[in-house]
Amino acid sequence: MKYVDEFRDGARARTIAARIHAELDSARRYSFMEFCGGHTHAISHYGISDLLPPQVHMIHGPGCPVCVLPIGRIDLAIGLALERRVILCTYGDTMRVPASEGLSLIKAKARGADIRMVYSAADALATAKANPDREVVFLAIGFETTTPPTALVVRQAQADGLRNFSVLCCHVLTPSAITHILESPEVRRFGTVPIDGFIGPAHVSIVIGSAPYEHFAEEYRKPVVIAGFEPLDVMQAILMLVRQVNDGRAEVENEFVRAVTRDGNAVAQAQVAEVFELRPSFEWRGLGEVPYSALRIRDRYREFDAEARFGLAYRPVPDNKACECGAILRGVKKPTDCKLFGTVCTPETPMGSCMVSSEGACAAHYTYRRFRDIDVKVA
Amino acid sequence: MCLAIPARVTEILEDGRAIVDLGGVRRPISLALVEDCRIGDYVIVHVGYALGKLDAEEAERTLALFSGLDADAAGPAADAMRAA
Amino acid sequence: MDSAVKPHYVRPLDLKRGRIDMSHGAGGRASAQLVRELFAPAFDNPFLGEGNDGARLPAAAGRLVIATDAHVVSPLFFPGGDIGCLSVHGTVNDVAVMGATPLYLSASFILEEGLALADLKRIVDSMAGAAREAGVAIVTGDTKVVERGKGDGVFISTTGVGVLPDGRDIGGANARAGDAILVSGTIGDHGVAILSMRESLAFETEIRSDTAALNGLIAGALAAAPGLRVLRDPTRGGLATTLNEIASQSGVGMLIDESAIPVRPQVAAACEFLGLDPLYVANEGKVVAICAAADASAVLAAMHAHPLGRDACRIGNVTVDAHRFVQMQTRFGGRRVVDWLAGEQLPRIC
Numbered sequence: 001m002k003y004v005d006e007f008r009d010g011a012r013a014r015t016i017a018a019r020i021h022a023e024l025d026s027a028r029r030y031s032f033m034e035f036c037g038g039h040t041h042a043i044s045h046y047g048i049s050d051l052l053p054p055q056v057h058m059i060h061g062p063g064c065p066v067c068v069l070p071i072g073r074i075d076l077a078i079g080l081a082l083e084r085r086v087i088l089c090t091y092g093d094t095m096r097v098p099a100s101e102g103l104s105l106i107k108a109k110a111r112g113a114d115i116r117m118v119y120s121a122a123d124a125l126a127t128a129k130a131n132p133d134r135e136v137v138f139l140a141i142g143f144e145t146t147t148p149p150t151a152l153v154v155r156q157a158q159a160d161g162l163r164n165f166s167v168l169c170c171h172v173l174t175p176s177a178i179t180h181i182l183e184s185p186e187v188r189r190f191g192t193v194p195i196d197g198f199i200g201p202a203h204v205s206i207v208i209g210s211a212p213y214e215h216f217a218e219e220y221r222k223p224v225v226i227a228g229f230e231p232l233d234v235m236q237a238i239l240m241l242v243r244q245v246n247d248g249r250a251e252v253e254n255e256f257v258r259a260v261t262r263d264g265n266a267v268a269q270a271q272v273a274e275v276f277e278l279r280p281s282f283e284w285r286g287l288g289e290v291p292y293s294a295l296r297i298r299d300r301y302r303e304f305d306a307e308a309r310f311g312l313a314y315r316p317v318p319d320n321k322a323c324e325c326g327a328i329l330r331g332v333k334k335p336t337d338c339k340l341f342g343t344v345c346t347p348e349t350p351m352g353s354c355m356v357s358s359e360g361a362c363a364a365h366y367t368y369r370r371f372r373d374i375d376v377k378v379a
Numbered sequence: 380m381c382l383a384i385p386a387r388v389t390e391i392l393e394d395g396r397a398i399v400d401l402g403g404v405r406r407p408i409s410l411a412l413v414e415d416c417r418i419g420d421y422v423i424v425h426v427g428y429a430l431g432k433l434d435a436e437e438a439e440r441t442l443a444l445f446s447g448l449d450a451d452a453a454g455p456a457a458d459a460m461r462a463a
Numbered sequence: 464m465d466s467a468v469k470p471h472y473v474r475p476l477d478l479k480r481g482r483i484d485m486s487h488g489a490g491g492r493a494s495a496q497l498v499r500e501l502f503a504p505a506f507d508n509p510f511l512g513e514g515n516d517g518a519r520l521p522a523a524a525g526r527l528v529i530a531t532d533a534h535v536v537s538p539l540f541f542p543g544g545d546i547g548c549l550s551v552h553g554t555v556n557d558v559a560v561m562g563a564t565p566l567y568l569s570a571s572f573i574l575e576e577g578l579a580l581a582d583l584k585r586i587v588d589s590m591a592g593a594a595r596e597a598g599v600a601i602v603t604g605d606t607k608v609v610e611r612g613k614g615d616g617v618f619i620s621t622t623g624v625g626v627l628p629d630g631r632d633i634g635g636a637n638a639r640a641g642d643a644i645l646v647s648g649t650i651g652d653h654g655v656a657i658l659s660m661r662e663s664l665a666f667e668t669e670i671r672s673d674t675a676a677l678n679g680l681i682a683g684a685l686a687a688a689p690g691l692r693v694l695r696d697p698t699r700g701g702l703a704t705t706l707n708e709i710a711s712q713s714g715v716g717m718l719i720d721e722s723a724i725p726v727r728p729q730v731a732a733a734c735e736f737l738g739l740d741p742l743y744v745a746n747e748g749k750v751v752a753i754c755a756a757a758d759a760s761a762v763l764a765a766m767h768a769h770p771l772g773r774d775a776c777r778i779g780n781v782t783v784d785a786h787r788f789v790q791m792q793t794r795f796g797g798r799r800v801v802d803w804l805a806g807e808q809l810p811r812i813c
Binding site: 384402404424 | 664665666667668669728729731732733735736738
Binding site: 001002003004006007009012015016038091119120121122123145146148149152202203206207225228229232236240251253254255257258259260265267268271 | 382383384385387401402409411412413414421423425426427428430431432433434435437438440441442444445446447456459460461
């Protein structure tokens with residue numbers, strides 16, 4: 001696969017790793033947060049930590065839209081399917097997220113809810129057209145990457161005069177989440193979680209561009225390197241962050257130049273601005289209420305807003321008391337710090353969202369790295 | 380987040396969609412978010428939509444940077460990354 | 464009372480335009496006609512010809528092995544095969560990986576009211592061809608019909624009986640540290656072929672299911688290395704699940720090399736599009752073999768000599784590991800655990 005395989009090449013990985021080893025200041029520790037769940041997955045899946053020097057420490061950030069989806073939002077979706085008998089269309093990622101009363105979307109399906117997995121927002125629209133006598137709701141999750149497709153289908157629904165289609169909008173925004181982490185007491189004042197820099201999301205940045213991150217570099221004096229999705233991209237970004245830290249710089253750099261520009265995708269941004277507006281506040285699982293961090297559907301598209309159409313009232317639901325998802329999402333604790341990790345909470349029986357999504361810090365650690373916690377002999 | 384992959388445009392369809400090819404597997408996707416797409420272009424595909432184009436020259440330069448053909452923290456590829 | 468015009472006339476099944484209806488499952492004339500005109504001629508063997516409720520089989524020299532499998536695949540027809548041949552291959556393979564020679568199959572059909580007889584004939588003919596190729600006979604069976612909406616066209620359940628020569632012990636608990644782990648060919652083909660039929664995925668590929676009877680390939684491997692320890696076919700859950708099962712049963716660990724695992728480029732690409740890992744995608748014509756390291760080249764040579772084993776290769780070794788982890792050296796140079804599948808592998812956007 002062109003432009004994929006070359007960016008997974010082991011020989012080039014060793015070259016970059018050697019440079020990181022050569023250039024870092026062995027007397028200090030470097031802590032970088034990879035914001036995006038896709039990067040968390042890449043780091044675990046390819047075993048990138050094995051190639052990094054021990055002084056470089058990766059902290060997994062909350063850039064996993066499934067992980068930060070609060071229980072209350074899933075409850076709304078389940079309610080629509082079980083009680084209001086809608087056809088609920090959702091991406092595969094959300095199917096197993098645990099919600100209230102021991103339910104999840106996949107469990108609600110077993111109880112008779114008409115829940116259908118889709119691969120694209122367009123599929124949800126097609127489902128509405130194919131079932132004119134049923135209400136169809138699309139559970140729209142995702143960061144800025146996934147939002148433009150949702151905007152397009154809402155506009156298409158309006159253009160086609162669809163009367164049975166709406167969207168339960170749970171789209172969230174990256175810069176706000178990064179701000180929230182940087183504003184958290186642990187980071188800002190106590191320095192308990194020293195974050196020396198960020199690896200910025202790959203595909204979110206294709207849409208929003210690199211400009212929005214300049215704020216973090218200036219305001220918080222933290223370097224940001226936007227990295228592509230492949231393991232070589234991540235390693236190169238780590239090298240660039242090490243260099244910035246060594247040089248005392250706090251700039252926005254773009255490793256993913258082959259796809260990301262400073263201004264991003266204007267067409268996509270325009271579509272989103274046409275359909276959505278900022279919510280003053282939105283609950284993020286583990287982070288609590290975060291201001292201006294999420295989107296809702298504008299009034300002119302009200303009939304396609306499931307919350308308006310069905311008169312939904314959001315009820316926040318607290319996480320299991322022992323669940324450390326919140327602290328883990330903020331990078332303050334590690335999966336192994338959670339009492340439930342690996343025992344009560346496993347990918348098969350997840351208690352919190354960090355374990356459900358394959359990009360969640362807990363799932364990634366459990367699935368790929370828990371052997372590191374134990375002394376294992378290879379004969 | 381966001382599982383997105385680069386794929387090559389092999390055919391432009393009439394309804395604003397295109398057929399793309401990744402490693403011999405072909406799929407129709409929407410071009411509604413990308414302007415000026417031509418056969419042979421590489422696009423980044425996410426949930427059935429092209430999000431942007433992949434700049435093939437920049438890709439080659441990035442790979443050269445990794446391989447050490449642009450070994451120092453200087454050179455055109457590294458400069459492009461810093462200009463952000 | 465017989466007609467004077469055409470005594471003993473029974474209108475034959477309309478195999479072109481007819482459909483299964485509830486009478487075909489009632490056990491009366493319609494059921495008998497289905498067997499007589501569709502199943503029996505296709506499966507054609509003396510056991511079935513006796514027309515009894517069961518089949519009387521000759522005594523066997525050796526221990527008996529029995530295996531069963533139900534097939535609920537949708538769609539019924541896919542690139543490279545169909546539910547019919549799949550149901551034969553699956554059970555033949557389950558018997559063969561025990562080290563036994565598969566001999567007889569039973570086949571039970573649950574037909575949905577409305578199933579086209581033309582489709583059923585296609586499926587039955589495919590089963591007959593698969594059985595002939597594998598050298599097994601379908602000696603007994605059953606049909607039931609369920610109402611429209613209560614079945615996916617057809618469900619087929621097959622049970623296979625085979626003979627295991629004395630002295631042979633193949634089983635998931637036999638792997639030992641130092642053993643070689645071999646796989647007979649490319650992984651992920653079947654699962655991708657099935658997924659390519661899902662309309663909403665809309666992807667085009669030349670990938671065909673690898674569904675095949677492996678008894679010939681396995682017999683060759685056993686002849687080359689009688690001391691072969693483990694054989695298993697990586698069906699649902701893929702190669703990763705099979706390796707974890709064996710590691711768990713044997714109380715060992717494994718270390719495999721990602722760059723050694725054969726995956727067709729189009730399978731890799733399709734998995735990339737959907738966010739799936741080929742290690743967890745189903746196969747229906749591949750076998751995992753574990754043998755003493757010294758036997759590895761002989762087993763590989765035997766597999767290479769067989770049409771189904773041309774891409775056979777060694778993918779790793781069995782290790783000492785009380786935690787029974789299956790670990791993989793990634794192509795990238797790192798190491799990670801290849802865990803059990805958690806729930807169903809669902810295509811991701813993230």
